[in-house]
Amino acid sequence: MRILVALDTNRYSQYVVNEVAKLAMNTWADVTLLGVESRKPASNGTQPPRNLPIVRKLQEFREEFLGYFKDESVSPYAIKRWGYELVDRGKGLLEEMCVCKGMKDFRVRIRFGQPTKQILTEAVEEQSDLIVVGCSKGEQCTWEQDRNAPEKIVKAAPCSVLVVKEEKKPTKIVCCLDHDSVSQESLELINQMVTLHQTDLALVGLTESEHLREEVDQKMKQILQYYTAQKIKAWVSVVDVSLLDKFIADTAEKGLIALWMGHKSLIGKFFSQDRVGKLVRSAQSSVLILR
Amino acid sequence: MVNILVSVNPDLASSIAIRYAGQLAHFMEIALQPIHVKEPEQKGSLFGTGWVRHTWEHALAEKGEEEINLLIRTEKPYCPALAAPRVVVGERENEILKELQTGAYDLFMEGILASFDEGDFKKLITSKLYQSAPCPAIVVKNLVPLEKVALLSYVGLEPSKLVDDVSDILRQAKLPLDVIHLVPKKDKKDLEVNEEAHEAQGFDNLVDAIRKKGLDLQKGQVLTGHPKDIADYLSRYGLVVCAVRNALDKKSPIHTVLAFTPSPIFIC
Amino acid sequence: MEDQKPTSILVLDDEPIVCKRLKSALEKRGYEVEIFFRSSDAFKRITERNFDIVITDLKMEGLDGMAFLTEVKKRSPATEVIVITGFATMETAKESFQKGVFDFLAKPFKLGEIQDAVERAEKKIKGNIS
Known part of the structure; x- marks a missing residue:
């Protein structure tokens, strides 16, 4: 599993690092901590800009993350192998450098440009399975240089996105479904979240005027069978779309809300991109968007 | 032998109900008769008269049969006691009531997915079908997993009525039984679980009634808290038994508890 | 001539979709792949022959992946084992590591990730031969 962790210097990024570290302790994922700076400052020759706040913050986050893996004898990120590799230094320059690696990749990166665009580019290039991004509680996110970056990332990401607003141990993972396209990857991601938090799973089908679409009903049946076979306790229920906001507000107090968006936003789905964007913005708790 | 009528549609809720009945069959001998009521699309006015109406109903029933036979074939391995389905055309509640009244059933069962809207459950248990059914319902x-049963008690409950309705079935099932006395309070933040259940009003009468019927009572508890928290707590039971028919005020918070309880509910 | 033989891989996962995806992707790269959905069948197979690489899921009915890993390493210490798991825990990760697993991949993963792990394992095996 490859996790891209998008960070800025806000308080919620601290929660993000802690949440990702817990997930990485279980999954031994390849992890990239990414910070984005809108403009590249002038630097002397090849010296990187060390005095940027995001650079210092990323260094702190790196230490905190690795602090979760103190026992190096069983740490996936402890350096186990090294060797010379050709590294692209840009501007047509390749350099053979000594590269140290652990069993799993752990990288810290800074990109320059517009945050949403850079984060999404990184996710595509690195084929991330999950993007984890922080967001402030309340109506307006305060992402540096791109206030609604989490909402925009959720709408356009090629993979699942966990929007972290706080640190908490959910009592239930509540997965809401409004269509019949559910990827194997999203089911697997839920399995890891359920294992991490040792919780039950709730499958929620969205209805309109008490009517559950036949294709959603069938998909829920398949998913339930999948989880029964995996011996994961999954509760099923339905929520009328008119009560969705209230349901999310109520459920998010103790549970982790997960919304199945599928790869494309289809016309007529309850979870349109705009609706999900609004949910991400206004939710008082973390939200997982599944693709 | 417990004779059960199960209402089915080609959907997830019905699969769940049939598989749950399959679990019941591990504990007692059951006969499970599925019924599917195909409702005319223009509700209220049946189409045509004479042979026209007869032919049309026949076509509708055939369509319903195809859908239900597929469900029955899929679910039969999970519940071998499942009989061939009965498919009828008409108004759902009336047809099921007619079947219950003529078929000497001990129990009615149907799958209904838990809903976030508590009004849905209230509507269900105050419906003509649930109020007039001649037997209890699940x-x-x-x-x-059907591992233990909760029998709910609350202030104002008529214990003998509750125990009379469930004792035959529970005695056959021989499942461990807990009595849970509910004190729903909407303003209570954390759920309080008190093991000193005998202090609750009416609790001793219920326990006496249970013991007289020879049921295997494990423990008694009092749950005080928000109806949703009580409902969450009850999710650990494979069956929650409650006397609500004609026994509760429509605004009773017990309805809210039952509406949010995700476990199967035995209504008597 | 030994080096001419394709690297042999045994894949064990109770989810057929995972096995089939891996088989087709790895065969395209020239590996000799055998897939098993049941650990008892895979266990029988490793008593008949050794594989260069074993890819195994952890959570399975009967003999679980951890027991299978132990058995593979006992019978053929040179075999490199890659664990894939849908239900990763700190304990299983550490235990796999201590039992000499070559790599530990939590689902979901891209095919490229497992292909990369297989390539590294193959490189290690060939390095040992020379």
Whole structure:
């Protein structure tokens, strides 16, 4: 599993690092901590800009993350192998450098440009399975240089996105479904979240005027069978779309809300991109968007 | 032998109900008769008269039969006691009531997915079908392991009525039984679980009634808290038994507890 | 001539979709792949022959992946084992590591990730031969 962790210097990024570290302790994922700076400052020759706040913050986050893996004898990120590799230094320059690696990749990166665009580019290039991004509680996110970056990332990401607003141990993972396209990857991601938090799973089908679409009903049946076979306790229920906001507000107090968006936003789905964007913005708790 | 009528449609809720009945069959001998009522699309006015109406109803029933036979074939391995389905055309509640009244059933069962809207459950248990059914009913909301049963008590409950309705079935099932006395309070933040259940009003009478019927009572508890928290707590039971028919005020918070309880509910 | 033989891989996962995806992707790269959905069948197979690489899921009915890993390493210490798991825990990760697993991949993963792990394992095996 490859996790891209998008960070800025806000308080919620601290929660993000802690949440990702817990997930990485279980999954031994390849992890990239990414910070984005809108403009590249002038630097002397090849010296990187060390005095940027995001650079210092990323260094702190790196230490905190690795602090979760103190026992190096069983740490996936402890350096186990090294060797010379050709590294692209840009501007047509390749350099053979000594590269140290652990069993799993752990990288810290800074990109320059517009945050949403850079984060999404990184996710595509690195084929991330999950993007984890922080967001402030309340109506307006305060992402540096791109206030609604989490909402925009959720709408356009090629993979699942966990929007972290706080640190908490959910009592239930509540997965809401409004269509019949559910990827194997999203089911697997839920399995890891359920294992991490040792919780039950709730499958929620969205209805309109008490009517559950036949294709959603069938998909829920398949998913339930999948989880029964995996011996994961999954509760099923339905929520009328008119009560969705209230349901999310109520459920998010103790549970982790997960919304199945599928790869494309289809016309007529309850979870349109705009609706999900609004949910991400206004939710008082973390939200997982599944693709 | 417990004779059960199960209402089915070609959907997830019905699969869950049939599989749950399959679990019941591990504990007692059951006969499970599925019924599917195909409702005319223009509700209220049946189409045509004479042979026209007859032919049309026949076509509708055939369509319903195809859908239900597929469900029955898929679910039969999970519940071998499942009989061939009965498919009828008409108004759902009336047809099921007619079947219950003529078929000497001990229990009615149907799968209904848990809903966030508590009004849905209230509507269900105050419906003509649930109020007039000649036998108790199980509303199966989820497929949960049937390992222990909760019998709910609350202030104002008529214990002998509750125990009379369930004792035959529970005695056959020989499942461990807990009595849970509910004190729903909407303003209570954390759920309080008190093991000193005998202090609750009416609790001793219920326990006496249970013991007289020779049921295996494990423990008694009092749950005080928000109805939703009580409902969450009850999710650990494979069956929650409650006397609500004609026994509760429509605004009673017990309705809210039952509406949010995700486990199957035995209504008597 | 030994080096001419394709690297042999045994894949064990109770989810057929995972096995089939891996088989087709790895065969395209020239590996000799055998897939098993049941650990008892895979266990029988490793008593008949050794594989260069074993890819195994952890959570399975009967003999679980951890027991299978132990058995593979006992019978053929040179075999490199890659664990894939849908239900990763700190304990299983550490235990796999201590039992000499070559790599530990939590689902979901891209095919490229497992292909990369297989390539590294193959490189290690060939390095040992020379």
